[in-house]
Amino acid sequence: GFTHDIISAPDACLCQYSLSLYWVTTTLSSSGLIAGMTPSSWSEVGFTCFAMLVSLTLYSYVLGELSNVVMKGDEALVHQRSQLSLVQSFVKGRELPQELREEILGQFENSVKTRGQQTGLLDESAAEVVERLPHSLQVDVARCVSRGLVAKVQIMEYCKNSFLDALSVLLKEKTMTRDGYLFRANEICDNLYIVWKGALEFVVEEDGDMYVTKTMEPGGVIGELSFFFGMKQTESARSKLNSPGASLFVLHHKDFKELVRLYPAEEQVIVRQVLALHKDRTAMMQEHEFLDSGDNYLMEVQRSMEAAEKKKRQQHVVDMVTAAADGDLPKLKGVMREHGLTVDEADYHGRTALHLAAANGHVNVVSWLVGTMRADVNVVDINGTSPLMEAVHFKQNDVAKYLRSR
The missing domain is CATH 2.60.120.10 (Jelly Rolls)
Structure with missing residues (x-):
């Protein structure tokens, strides 16, 4: 037959390699016979190999897609179960009312059922459970925990x-x-x-x-x-x-x-x-002589805290005088009330709220500071400048007139 002709052909080496390719392809595709016949010419051998390779490719593709669908389904199911297990361990590990526990579990069960693997729920940390809850349930959990x-x-x-x-x-x-x-x-x-x-x-x-x-x-x-x-x-x-x-x-x-x-x-x-x-702790340790000149880190802590508090208060003073400079009376009142500032506290340059309000001609702010808050009209900054001098320098005549009357 055709196999004998290939082997006995003059170019036997090439023919044997071609025949080997044919049988390898046949073995891989497991479909060596087409309509119960073997190929009888070189064109039929080529067509047979091509048909078997196409069949093998399509079969592998379809099989791979089906396997992928099955694996994804299993993975999603395992992920959902792990999420619910994590939620269950979360509620069991905390002293929550039974009604709240059931509500939390129901929340996550409904989320998993309706959105499946796209819920984005939880990886490994039980702390993420609270973050995924509605705010009302977060408040309830925080109240109990x-x-x-x-x-x-x-x-x-x-x-x-x-x-x-x-x-x-x-x-x-x-x-x-x-x-x-x-x-x-x-x-x-x-x-x-x-x-x-x-x-x-x-x-x-x-x-x-x-x-x-x-x-x-x-x-x-x-x-x-x-x-x-x-x-x-x-x-x-x-x-x-x-x-x-x-x-x-x-x-x-x-x-x-x-x-x-x-x-x-x-x-x-x-x-x-x-x-x-911290001041009480430092004083107690000093009283019991637990601190000495060589071991006084608590004293350093206290000094650092006082310096930080002073710096923070100074920033609030800057906010106060800035509000006065802008003529923002509601903000000025709010800053003073919230931070317990006095009306005559000054910024880094010794300027009070009255200085800035006078320099910018805000009569309503000046009258409130002087008339209501009893600000010192004679206070001076580091350059020896008073609020009246500021008003005169910047030609704020209405403010200057008001301050002279005081």
């Missing part, structure tokens, strides 16, 4: 309940591993931490040895000096030695700044409490 602890935090003792409610929703959970470090000495911490479960130790290193200076139990605050004053940490913080770890609530600085825009007075309440607590 973190609100009671926040109320016991010393630096927030005098804050309004509405502020603490809002702050509780912003708290994120963080888990500390066994002997893990939260931060180390000389680092600046951008977050405020509240111990929820377990305990953390503050340690200092001296001559290669580690010494525990204090232990923070649930309700303790960590990182307040860096958070409010931008100071470097004087000690390292880690999970308590030989403990299973600790759980914390974390307040990010960005979230806090957005919150205090709604509650501007509360930031000052917390800052004053931080200052007071």
Whole structure:
């Protein structure tokens, strides 16, 4: 037959390679016979190989697509089950009312059923569960989980309940591993931490040895000096030695700044409490002679805090005199009220709100400062210039006339 002719042909080597290609293609495609016949010419051999390769390609493509669909379906199902399992572990690990637990589970079950693998739900962290909840449920969870602890935090003792409610929703959970470090000495911490479960130790290193200076139990605050004053940490913080770890609530600085825009007075309440607590601790250690001239890092902390507080207050004074210069009386009143500023406080150049209001000719602001707030009309800046002199220099005749009458 045709096979014998190929083998016995003069160009036997090429023919044998062609025949080998034919049988290899036949083996790969498992369809060597077309209509029960073998090819009888070179054109039929070429066509047969081409047909078998096309058949093999289409078969592989269809099989691959079907396998992909099946695998994706299984993957989506596994992902959905892992998400729901994570939510279940979240609600079981917290003291939530049964009604709230069922509502949270129902929320995620409906989300998975309606949107499937496109939910974007959760990777590995149970903390993401809260972020995926509607705001109303976030408030309910925070009220049950973190609100009671926040109320016991010393630096927030005098804050309004509405502020603490809002702050509780912003708290994120963080888990500390066994002997893990939260931060180390000389680092600046951008977050405020509240111990929820377990305990953390503050340690200092001296001559290669580690010494525990204090232990923070649930309700303790960590990182307040860096958070409010931008100071470097004087000690390292880690999970308590030989403990299973600790759980914390974390307040990010960005979230806090957005919150205090709604509650501007509360930031000052917390800052004053931080200052007071650290001053009390320093005084107590001095009284018991725990501090000496060679070991006075707490005194340095106190001085740094006072300098930072003075700088922050000076910035509020700048805001006050700027509002006076702009003639914005409502803003001027708001800044003074929110930050407890007195009318005669001056900026870096010794200028008071009265100086700036007089120089810019804002009669209504000047009359309020002098008539209502009893501002000192004779106060002078670092150049010895009074508000009246400012008004005369800038030809603000109405203001000058008013000040002369006072």
